[in-house]
Amino acid sequence: xNQHTQLWTDLGLDVPLHEKLVDSLGARYGxxxxxxxxxxxxxxxxxxxxxxxxxxxIQEIVDAKRQGAKMIGTFCIYVPDELILAANAIPVAxxxxxxxxxxxxxxxxxxxxxxxxxxxxGLAFSKTCPFAPIKDMAVGETTCDAKKKTWDILxxxxxxxxxxxxxxxxxxxxxxxxQEVRAxxxxxxxxxxxxxxxxxxxxxxxxxxxxxxxxxQLNELRMLPEPPISGKDALVVMQVALFDEPERFCTKLExxxxxxxxxxxxxxxxxxxxxxxxxVAGSPSVMGNxxxxxxxxxxxxxxxxxxxxxxTRYFEHLVDEGGGTVDEQIEALAERYFSIDxxxxxxxxxxxxxxxxxxxxxxxxxxxxxxxxxxxxxNIEAVRVSGALKxxxxxxxxxxxxxxxxxxxxxxxxxEALLESVxx
Amino acid sequence: MSVHTKSAxxxxxGSRMTKIVRICGGTVTDAxxxxxxxxxxxxxxxxxxxxxxxxxxxxxxGRKLVQAPxxxxxxTEIKACARGARHLCPDCDSVIDIGGQDTKAIELGxxxxxxxxxxxxxxxxxxxxxxxxxxxxxxxTIENFGEEALSADMPVHxxxxxxxxxxSEVVSLIMRGEDRRRIALxxxxxxxxxxxxxxxxxxxxxxxxxxxxxxxxxxxxxxxxDELSCELVVPERPEFVxxxxxxxxxxxxx
Numbered sequence: 001x002n003q004h005t006q007l008w009t010d011l012g013l014d015v016p017l018h019e020k021l022v023d024s025l026g027a028r029y030g031x032x033x034x035x036x037x038x039x040x041x042x043x044x045x046x047x048x049x050x051x052x053x054x055x056x057x058i059q060e061i062v063d064a065k066r067q068g069a070k071m072i073g074t075f076c077i078y079v080p081d082e083l084i085l086a087a088n089a090i091p092v093a094x095x096x097x098x099x100x101x102x103x104x105x106x107x108x109x110x111x112x113x114x115x116x117x118x119x120x121x122g123l124a125f126s127k128t129c130p131f132a133p134i135k136d137m138a139v140g141e142t143t144c145d146a147k148k149k150t151w152d153i154l155x156x157x158x159x160x161x162x163x164x165x166x167x168x169x170x171x172x173x174x175x176x177x178x179q180e181v182r183a184x185x186x187x188x189x190x191x192x193x194x195x196x197x198x199x200x201x202x203x204x205x206x207x208x209x210x211x212x213x214x215x216x217q218l219n220e221l222r223m224l225p226e227p228p229i230s231g232k233d234a235l236v237v238m239q240v241a242l243f244d245e246p247e248r249f250c251t252k253l254e255x256x257x258x259x260x261x262x263x264x265x266x267x268x269x270x271x272x273x274x275x276x277x278x279x280v281a282g283s284p285s286v287m288g289n290x291x292x293x294x295x296x297x298x299x300x301x302x303x304x305x306x307x308x309x310x311x312t313r314y315f316e317h318l319v320d321e322g323g324g325t326v327d328e329q330i331e332a333l334a335e336r337y338f339s340i341d342x343x344x345x346x347x348x349x350x351x352x353x354x355x356x357x358x359x360x361x362x363x364x365x366x367x368x369x370x371x372x373x374x375x376x377x378x379n380i381e382a383v384r385v386s387g388a389l390k391x392x393x394x395x396x397x398x399x400x401x402x403x404x405x406x407x408x409x410x411x412x413x414x415x416e417a418l419l420e421s422v423x424x
Numbered sequence: 425m426s427v428h429t430k431s432a433x434x435x436x437x438g439s440r441m442t443k444i445v446r447i448c449g450g451t452v453t454d455a456x457x458x459x460x461x462x463x464x465x466x467x468x469x470x471x472x473x474x475x476x477x478x479x480x481x482x483x484x485x486g487r488k489l490v491q492a493p494x495x496x497x498x499x500t501e502i503k504a505c506a507r508g509a510r511h512l513c514p515d516c517d518s519v520i521d522i523g524g525q526d527t528k529a530i531e532l533g534x535x536x537x538x539x540x541x542x543x544x545x546x547x548x549x550x551x552x553x554x555x556x557x558x559x560x561x562x563x564x565t566i567e568n569f570g571e572e573a574l575s576a577d578m579p580v581h582x583x584x585x586x587x588x589x590x591x592s593e594v595v596s597l598i599m600r601g602e603d604r605r606r607i608a609l610x611x612x613x614x615x616x617x618x619x620x621x622x623x624x625x626x627x628x629x630x631x632x633x634x635x636x637x638x639x640x641x642x643x644x645x646x647x648x649x650d651e652l653s654c655e656l657v658v659p660e661r662p663e664f665v666x667x668x669x670x671x672x673x674x675x676x677x678x
Contacts, residue, residue, distance in 0.1 A: 417502035
């Protein structure tokens with residue numbers, strides 16, 4: 001019996017099924033992540049965080065809730081965590097990255113929607129998501145049709161708030177977005193009964209900026225000729241960032257970065273010298289999903305950059321810390337989050353330019369556009385991205401896939417061929 | 425040993441068939457093929473016992489499977505196909521390869537390399553397997569399917585390209601009393617539309633080599649030529665292009 005079984009029972013989870021999920025994730029993590037050679041010692045904390053994501057972290061949140069905190073589930077990096085934190089609430093991203101739970105979502109939902117939405121819902125419906133029973137509210141957003149319509153269903157059984165993301169980066173769009181951020185503040189204040197105060201918000205803005213800066217620092221080390229950390233491990237750090245307690249996360253990330261800097265000095269890298277450098281662009285790879293990174297890195301390539309919500313989109317751009325009033329702080333927050341270049345926007349030229357810039361900065365040899373099946377906006381935007389990469393002389397492929405393993409053979413062939421085309 | 429006397433063997437373990445080509449100098453000395461089946465290593469070992477080669481290169485789905493037992497190198501079928509195509513057709517711009525389970529369009533580079541490529545994902549639409557299932561649904565053999573299709577006076581439009589749905593569509597067309605040659609032509613046209621759409625992302629016009637087992641089907645070749653308005657070159661025994669490419673990579677280096 002797991003040490004957390006009592007906790008899961010108390011939360012009303014389907015304990016036997018949940019143990020199967022935990023075992024299957026644990027086995028995959030062992031096979032894909034732990035089996036890597038020459039890992040930094042500092043990854044130990046992040047391995048433990050993954051391991052305890054359904055155990056220790058849940059206990060921690062349950063304890064905080066007893067002290068009066070609230071927990072807010074999110075599904076998108078457009079949700080300003082700063083406002084949640086400043087109201088004494090805990091933000092946790094609830095996106096699912098496992099194929100395990102998909103059949104449970106398909107009992108109710110159409111099959112042809114994206115695996116991330118299905119995995120997330122399947123975890124909740126099958127009573128294997130320990131965050132579901134402890135959240136006080138969930139926050140959805142309007143980045144895609146599958147999500148929008150999912151919220152309609154979820155809001156019938158869960159305390160739910162939907163933030164509207166505009167679709168054009170015009171003055172009207174900006175103004176709508178600012179109103180949405182303000183409305184979110186009001187909703188959070190109502191839920192928690194706390195007024196968001198200037199000093200606290202200032203601290204939380206600083207905290208999240210620190211987190212972004214550290215992630216940026218980690219990623220800058222991946223620009224080096226011999227990156228000190230594998231793409232899979234860097235992805236694990238990003239995945240942990242989405243649910244871990246931010247102060248502790250920053251402290252542990254600092255330790256890891258320090259070790260990585262030492263590794264750079266001593267020329268320690270998990271990659272063989274001269275390994276082809278890959279950028280993975282497009283859809284996020286959330287907890288449980290290491291599919292593309294694993295194929296690339298077991299084919300002899302190195303993932304050196306992630307252009308996704310579990311990558312640059314999460315940590316680039318800081319919130320201006322100079323706001324003198326809560327209103328100004330909220331404007332600064334709105335401005336930072338509005339700079340995210342999600343494919344839900346039209347036009348989205350800045351994303352295309354940004355990918356070309358990342359290719360240069362990270363000395364990328366080849367790009368894999370990774371599209372979750374039925375993620376139409378990234379899938380269609382791939383046409384423009386491919387065009388821009390072709391113009392820049394960078395080989396690339398587009399792969400559209402879900403969380404299943406049945407297409408691994410074909411994906412391996414395509415990724416290895418891309419590798420061969422780089423090596424000439 | 426000079427390049428002229430050195431021999432190399434290319435093994436292409438595809439989803440349906442395994443192809444083996446031995447070359448010595450610039451000449452193909454042996455070409456063998458058998459059903460990949462569920463345990464390709466047994467038959468492969470038997471074939472390999474009868475062949476001697478200085479170097480062996482494996483490709484195709486099973487490339488990793490045979491690497492250890494035959495202590496050989498492994499390359500993707502995309503690279504091998506490009507090399508084989510360039511050898512057989514020095515002035516081709518690209519290659520379309522339709523195999524048992526995959527369809528590929530590859531832009532050929534200089535010196536036997538390759539540029540952009542497209543490949544179908546997990547769906548078997550527009551592949552040899554699709555044609556096999558459809559031929560059987562209509563009571564044709566895979567060998568006469570293409571000719572029968574070309575003998576139709578007009579096609580019946582087939583909507584679905586999903587192997588499962590197309591089969592039920594075919595059944596309902598038969599039940600409606602449609603001529604089976606017309607249905608066969610419709611199925612060929614649907615396949616070609618799918619393949620042409622993929623190939624158009626890589627190349628428009630020019631000279632294209634048509635490789636893979638499906639290139640033996642005259643219907644697909646003729647319709648593809650029309651659809652792409654290009655010069656489509658079908659080599660003798662197109663199913664061996666990839667194995668030949670692997671052998672050439674063995675002989676000439678990667």
